[in-house]
């Protein structure tokens with residue numbers, strides 16, 4: 001399924017068309033991207049799409065039949081069923097910017113059976129900022145739909161009318177009556193299923209209980225929507241755990257849901273043809289922020305051969321911020337997803353809330369693990385060897401003996417078992433509970449199908465040794481979990497959070513920022529079991545979930561607040577405010593740890609740091625970018641002037657820059673990004689950055705302080721930036737000079753500008769690569 005093609009080079013360079021085709025001549029859904037749609041009415045664009053498509057079909061009728069979607073409101077393109085030769089012919093046409101096979105993307109939750117808040121818990125009060133801002137902002141959620149009856153989506157009586165600029169709508173569908181479902185809180189709901197059905201066949205009520213509407217079947221979309229902009233709801237909690245007030249990051253903001261992911265074997269599948277249709281509509285409807293918690297694992301496709309890039313690029317041109325999850329492929333490096341420089345990419349980390357769960361053996365030996373256990377389990381404790389071949393807790397290793405009335409002790413390290421597998425195996429053996437020992441960095445409470453307490457390997461070893469003393473099986477009690485706040489340093493980066501550098505554009509630091517993504521409590525459809533497993537008969541209104549899927553909407557909510565407070569800020573300005581105010585210290589005033597290694601985190605784990613919503617409202621300075629500032633980036637990926645003109649909506653004052661001929665290649669490090677990354681520093685390099693004064697005072701003086709990356713001389717000049725009016729832009733330069741012979745590692749530093757009140761911090765990431773300059777005899781072959 002990994003085949004795609006991309007016609008970046010147009011007619012003249014069609015030889016370099018990379019063309020990986022499937023072995024069969026069968027048709028696939030392709031996406032054909034044609035750039036902006038300025039000055040054209042949608043009907044004319046539709047006609048031109050059909051014309052283009054007809055050129056590779058025998059008749060216009062055939063072409064019509066192959067068409068899934070025309071993208072015509074916010075940009076121009078279409079998706080259609082094509083065979084590989086038709087796709088190749090289209091790729092050669094001048095109008096076509098890119099053409100690629102529509103892929104299926106995944107939701108970014110951590111559970112892989114496969115399913116299973118500002119912080120949605122009771123650790124913080126609702127802040128005045130949250131109550132002051134947001135009602136003029138529409139947050140678009142691209143996900144599995146919504147459960148509109150949830151408390152999170154009820155309108156407050158005091159809510160102002162729907163903004164008059166809103167052009168979206170609530171679409172009627174199965175068990176979704178817009179009159180009842182939508183209100184001044186939930187102001188938009190659409191669904192897109194053509195791409196899904198093309199891939200998996202028609203939604204069939206007898207085999208799939210999905211709703212053919214914006215109603216959420218899987219729970220994921222309800223959870224993310226309530227995290228981003230859920231109304232304030234009292235008495236949230238999961239069987240008494242995490243009890244408190246739930247509310248989204250921007251509780252007053254409006255929600256518009258775009259259902260693009262559909263349940264398939266209790267997994268979420270999102271096709272690109274559907275996703276791009278949602279982008280087209282959402283930008284036309286007038287959303288201000290788009291929250292998208294899905295992606296694809298590396299290898300990443302080139303820019304513009306994947307629609308997350310196309311959709312978010314056009315969103316950026318419309319002034320709409322797109323927030324993506326960075327993926328759950330950590331902790332190994334270079335696996336981060338959604339790395340386009342015009343969107344925000346979010347990592348996941350913990351909050352200072354844990355769910356300590358006591359395990360007591362024979363009433364005299366006790367250890368504390370993590371779980372969401374609501375009622376005590378009392379049973380006999382047994383080692384895995386009794387029930388599972390080689391002590392490996394997997395279903396296929398079960399030896400057929402019932403473990404009724406037993407709690408089984410399993411180690412993840414025996415046969416590399418994942419928690420879900422061990423749970424499924426223990427359930428199959430009819431055990432009463434599971435104690436699961438795993439490396440402490442992975443120890444995160446999850447909602448389980450059988451009472452499960454997670455402990456670390458050292459604790460598991462202790463327990464095993466204790467157990468060995470007794471000829472008869474000891475009695476074990478798994479006590480109900482408690483909710484503990486402020487007892488552990490936080491944040492810590494989730495072990496699963498995908499890490500940088502970006503595998504396709506290492507000079508743009510990704511992820512950009514981290515936010516809460518472990519044990520997030522948010523709204524849940526009562527008809528969807530909290531584990532998503534049919535055997536789970538529980539019905540809950542709130543559920544715990546982990547993943548970058550959950551951290552992404554936290555950032556989306558904060559973006560809504562910033563946008564509401566600063567309506568004229570560009571997506572780049574908002575991102576800058578988030579990044580330069582992010583913190584890198586945890587609650588014990590120490591450096592944030594990187595889960596997965598328990599070492600100090602670096603920018604590849606957390607980007608600029610952990611989101612700091614209050615500070616982000618008033619960052620002092622911003623690194624701004626106009627859409628045309630990304631031209632450097634597009635040139636670097638091989639676009640011609642002609643193609644660039646097709647992609648950009650030219651604005652009157654920028655025509656000059658758009659058409660400026662390419663002088664010499666400018667590296668991506670020169671883009672005015674709020675972080676500075678040089679992934680190949682061979683000799684001295686000087687980078688310019690420009691900051692804009694957005695503080696409350698027109699007169700402001702900022703001083704630089706620098707932490708140098710190891711082995712790199714850093715000179716910042718001038719060292720003092722003097723501003724004398726609001727929005728004044730001042731530039732500074734950063735010279736980087738390698739002081740060491742190196743090849744093969746990144747070093748980290750930072751630049752902070754401060755006026756004594758604001759601290760505007762940029763991570764500095766440098767890879768010195770100069771050993772080859774010195775030696776000519778380094779080509780050793782063995």
Ligand SMILES: *[C@@H]1O[C@H](CO)[C@@H](O)[C@H](O)[C@H]1NC(C)=O
Nearest residue numbers: 025056057058083084085086
């Ligand atoms: C692709 O479809 C076109 C139009 O239906 C047909 O003429 C052509 O033979 C097909 N090519 C392949 C490789 O199947």
Ligand SMILES: *[C@@H]1O[C@H](CO)[C@@H](O)[C@H](O)[C@H]1NC(C)=O
Nearest residue numbers: 201202203204205206207208
């Ligand atoms: C739905 O699935 C059932 C069982 O597999 C099958 O008999 C039926 O024909 C399907 N209906 C449609 C409309 O595909």
Ligand SMILES: *[C@@H]1O[C@H](CO)[C@@H](O)[C@H](O)[C@H]1NC(C)=O
Nearest residue numbers: 402403404405429430431432
């Ligand atoms: C499974 O366990 C329950 C009690 O935990 C017991 O009532 C039931 O009989 C057991 N089922 C089997 C098939 O052993």
Ligand SMILES: *[C@@H]1O[C@H](CO)[C@@H](O)[C@H](O)[C@H]1NC(C)=O
Nearest residue numbers: 679680682743744769770772
């Ligand atoms: C280091 O520089 C050499 C020579 O320019 C280049 O071939 C190589 O790809 C560079 N390595 C990295 C990691 O950028």
